[in-house]
Amino acid sequence: MAVCARLCGVGPARGCRRRGAAREQRRGGAGDSEPDTDTDPEEAGGGGAAEDEEAAERIEGGRPVPHPAEASPAGRAPLSLLELPPELLVQIFGSLPGTDLPSLARVCTTFRRILRTDTIWRRRCREEYGVCENLRKLEITGVSCRDVYAKLLHRYRHILGLWQPDIGPYGGLLNVVVDGLFIIGWMYLPPHDPHVDDPMRFKPLFRIHLMERKCATVECMYGHKGPHNGHIQIVKKDEFSTKCNQTDHHRMSGGRQEEFRTWLREEWGRTLEDIFHEHMQELILMKFIYTSQYDNCLTYRRIYLPPSSPDDLIKPGLFKGTYGSHGLEIVMLSFHGKKAKGTKITGDPNIPAGQQTVEIDLAHPLQLPDIENLRDFSELSRIVLEVQEQVRREEQEQEHRQEEEDASQPAAKALGGEGAEGEDTAAGAEGTTQDKAPPSQPFVLPMGVISRNEDYPRTCRICYYGTGLIAGHGFTSPERTPGVFVLFDDDRFGFIWLELKSFSLYSRIKVAFQNAEAPSREAFDEMLKNIQSLAT
Structure with a gap:
């Protein structure tokens, strides 16, 4: 009671507004319920009485004159927020999130008058939404910073x-x-x-x-x-x-x-x-x-930028790249454990937006032949198809082990856990091998591979086995076909489509997008699932 009385500026004899409101709510009266954090900020600083205008002038112009009821005896530290100078309250309230200010305005009429100060809302516009304009020019049109915050920024x-x-x-x-x-x-x-x-x-x-x-x-x-x-x-x-x-x-x-x-x-x-x-x-x-x-x-429909991790091959994000005769497309590169995925943000009549255009198997790097043999498409095709067969065998073995695990006794499952640990160890050793890969190696497209952009890098860091999605007009007969993911540097990669004998080059989109980060990995994965389901 004492704490609430100090906040409201009243004593036990005058009653506590918050306790009274809570009592009315329990009785089923018309008292205001506890506002949520998403209350409309337009509620804060409302009212248009002459007393409110006079109080606002005292706050905004010159050194404020304290209200007689708010003055504290000389030599005594203030026991209530209402005993603080109004200009200090303006600074305190201006540091709070704008969505909390309507609740604060309901505490008492003094707080409500102070929240009419445009300085508070000018600060919220700047800190929450990055508005760096000189908002004082709004006075010409009669629009306040509170209007900008409540009716434009907060609303949309x-x-x-x-x-x-x-x-x-x-x-x-x-x-x-x-x-x-x-x-x-x-x-x-x-x-x-x-x-x-x-x-x-x-x-x-x-x-x-x-x-x-x-x-x-x-x-x-x-x-x-x-x-x-x-x-x-x-x-x-x-x-x-x-x-x-x-x-x-x-x-x-x-x-x-x-x-x-x-x-x-x-x-x-x-x-x-x-x-x-x-x-x-x-x-x-x-x-x-x-x-x-x-x-x-x-x-x-909302999309998020992919979350990043220190273990990612490169920083994930948005890339622009060539795609056959359909011009340039926008692709989102994201990492998911031992897989990397390229999801189409823009699409075409064959492969619509939202589909996963390429998938990179980070557990299977490719060792390219020397530069002379690399020019031979059949040699590159042989290497890729060998890895494809290896991946197919590993997937079959994994399925077989899973079936045995499901049918075995708990003791056998424990042995299976040891096997899984061994797999992780092997994967770790494989990762160590990748770390020892040379920083760059010569690269050239094999003869017969079509590229709309001949100005591609002539050195690359590392290559991986991957698959690319192809389909007929109208996304008919979609099929994942083998290919080669080529990492050139931190901002460029390519993909060789073996069946199409074509090459796509992608370059990072270097735009600082705001309000685009996923709130969590789960939210990002759910977003990918949603846009892919809408594309089918």
């Missing part, structure tokens, strides 16, 4: 981060960030084929900001006629949708033909004449799906 915080749009099999990469006093959704696009080392291209799809009427405004940025009215709906956790309310802004004066030429030039960096004989039907279908989705309602 769930859509910050990385997302994959649901555009048929094509997918994509959307990054929603706080940019100044805006929230902007940037669509990231790979460089023009085949320049994998070039930086990513990006363009805005939508933006959200506050207008003079103090409410958030959503604008669609797609098209060539400037911002126009749009709508955003948070469907459920880790999923939201956008809708354009003025799709006529997407149209160009020259009609569909001009739109198609512009799209080819911007998205592919090529003219219609350049690719007239290359996959024309596929491009027309892709443009139709892409445009029709933007004209209607587009759904986005």
Whole structure:
């Protein structure tokens, strides 16, 4: 009781507000329930009485004059928070998370008045969302920092981060960030084929900001006629949708033909004449799906950057790379024990976004032949197929041991545990062998292997056996085929598709994405499972 009385600034004779509220709640009265941490910050600092305005002026301008009821006798240390100078309370409250401030505002009217101070909310905007703009210029439009926090940043915080749009099999990469006093959704696009080392291209799809009427405004940025009215709906956790309310802004004066030429030039960096004989039907279908989705309602699903570990071969992340005649794609490289996986963030009519395009077996490194023999595709194929057969035998032996373990007695299972320990020891020895591998070795593509990018590195660190996913149009007859994973350096790797006799080169996307880290390894694995199930 004494602690609560000191916090509220009242004594036992006047009663304790918190205890009274709890008593009313137990009696089934109308007292406020305990607010959760996700309470709307707009509740903090509310009220518009003349007394509140006077208190706010005392706090924000000059040295605050203490309220008579708040003054403490000279020479005595303050026993209540209410006895502290208001400017000190502003500093204390400004260091708390914004989601906690509404609960604090319910303690007493004095706290509520202090929480009207814009300095508190300016600090929360800066520390929680990285808003570095001079927020004082908002005074011109009458928008406060509390408005920015409560009606823009806090309200739309769930859509910050990385997302994959649901555009048929094509997918994509959307990054929603706080940019100044805006929230902007940037669509990231790979460089023009085949320049994998070039930086990513990006363009805005939508933006959200506050207008003079103090409410958030959503604008669609797609098209060539400037911002126009749009709508955003948070469907459920880790999923939201956008809708354009003025799709006529997407149209160009020259009609569909001009739109198609512009799209080819911007998205592919090529003219219609350049690719007239290359996959024309596929491009027309892709443009139709892409445009029709933007004209209607587009759904986005959250994706995370892969978590990293000191034992990873290289830092996991997003890479851009060549993929046959489909241009450049975005792939996410992640590590899972003795396996590494490349998941498609962007896809094509053959292999849709979300599918696992390559899988690398880190337990089976490949020793490439000397540079002269490496030019012979049949020699490389022989080495890879031998490892493939070895992997197949090991998998069969593992299945057989598992069956015996399941059928054996507890004592036999204990012996099986010793066998598993032996396997770990062998794996450890194998890892030691990999650590002793030379830092680099000459590399050249075998004769007959097609590569859209001839400017690949001529040395590599190490190679591993892997499999790549191939399929017919519409993801028909998917099949995993053997290949070679080639690690060039920390930021580049390649994959040789034996059956296709083609080579893909991938380069790291060097963008500092924010709000994109997975909360846990389990959350990341669940995300991978979800986007793959949506792709089938």
